[in-house]
Amino acid sequence: MKALVGVKRVLDYAIKVRVNQAQTGVELKGLKMSMNPFDEIAVEEAIKLKEAKVVSEVVALSIGPKQ
Numbered sequence: 001m002k003a004l005v006g007v008k009r010v011l012d013y014a015i016k017v018r019v020n021q022a023q024t025g026v027e028l029k030g031l032k033m034s035m036n037p038f039d040e041i042a043v044e045e046a047i048k049l050k051e052a053k054v055v056s057e058v059v060a061l062s063i064g065p066k067q
Contacts, residue, residue: 003046003055007039007062033067 011017012032020027035043046058 001055002057002059003049005039005042005046005058005060007043007060008036009033009062009064009067010036013037 010033011026011028012034015031018027019025043058043060046055049055050058
């Protein structure tokens, strides 16, 4: 059996979010991005399942820009 884990790139939790000048969204330029902390937990649990030989393979899936 394989384990599929969804992973999303988000703004780092320690950064203060700023609204862009056009007030249409969040300013992302120059801000640190990181993996969603809840996704990190899911990846760790999937790895534990692999080490326990419950699953044979762990696959992380992310949809979005190449970064």
